[in-house]
């Protein structure tokens with residue numbers, strides 16, 4: 157396949173201004189400004205806003221207090237005193253920065269202890285820490301795959317999995333969302349090539365789960381290696397919150413490469429990969445995003461160890477989250493608000509056009525709720541949405557208030573002329 161550039165393509169005409177057919181080298185920053193203006197016209201500008209204060213499920217933005225439905229802190233751990241204490245104690249011992257990469261003195265007791273805790277939790281032989289989930293995915297895919305190999309991925313996978321395949325230079329085939337038959341057809345086109353099938357466990361903008369059991373069976377018959385990115389499943393699903401793979405009853409043999417992040421349900425930052433000693437030893441040697449980067453601060457690793465314990469052994473947090481999810485879904489149905497088919501913390505409300513999604517988000521903000529609009533290219537064209545993220549921090553009354561505001565905002569949009577909402581089937 158031909159990989160598309162990450163930024164929108166330019167028509168050649170724009171680049172050949174100048175007399176007598178003379179080629180004028182385009183100015184990169186001018187071009188950036190042009191793209192910016194185009195994005196603004198299409199209601200696609202992203203906006204960077206500073207949060208002034210966070211307290212539980214509340215945030216202060218622009219001097220206004222908002223109930224936050226945009227956070228990935230699903231279990232309410234980001235401000236937990238036990239994490240803050242672990243961080244403070246470790247910082248007093250080590251200072252702040254690790255001051256080196258893992259292989260050059262940056263790997264401390266705390267990192268080793270966290271890797272052991274993560275391997276135990278997920279039932280895998282070994283674990284390896286990465287500084288972010290984005291880097292973990294780039295590192296794994298580029299360490300495993302080369303130009304002769306094939307990587308098959310769900311179309312709705314996280315950007316970092318897509319970029320990992322690009323970086324590896326392998327053939328990338330993307331199958332329609334959750335379509336196991338299409339994935340099989342794609343694998344069958346390259347029966348002799350080494351193959352990785354990579355999928356999100358829980359899809360980050362839809363909230364639904366990958367058909368893991370079917371994908372495991374497919375990978376076994378096709379002799380492909382399966383990798384699951386469980387950024388939104390870890391802590392939320394499965395026994396002791398061990399994630400979507402554990403919930404599906406799948407073993408190490410079924411899912412040999414499991415990756416998850418530490419910045420979502422665990423409330424800290426960073427990521428890890430778990431698997432066999434062969435996998436982890438190979439990544440230590442070959443994953444460039446592990447080798448050539450400063451290790452995460454040891455104090456963060458200490459805070460994450462505390463988070464793992466709470467996530468595993470305080471199941472009431474998962475129960476509270478699932479209560480909020482059920483409450484939200486029942487309340488949405490009662491009010492005629494169409495939701496995507498999700499039973500996780502991610503509960504998107506599909507709007508359609510980007511401008512309408514922005515308008516709905518602004519109406520909610522006016523009413524005291526922070527629910528940002530998610531627009532293309534993060535989601536497919538015409539599928540802009542409000543990504544409602546629920547948390548153990550939300551009380552029933554918080555969810556109820558959101559539902560009322562959401563119902564009013566969606567009604568206002570759908571009664572507007574040329575309603576972008578009308579194509580949504582219930």
Ligand SMILES: *Cc1c(COP(=O)(O)O)cnc(C)c1O
Nearest residue numbers: 288289290314360385387417426
């Ligand atoms: C957030 C996310 C990542 C990236 O993780 P970071 O640690 O934030 O870089 C990767 N994959 C999925 C599915 C994610 O949701």
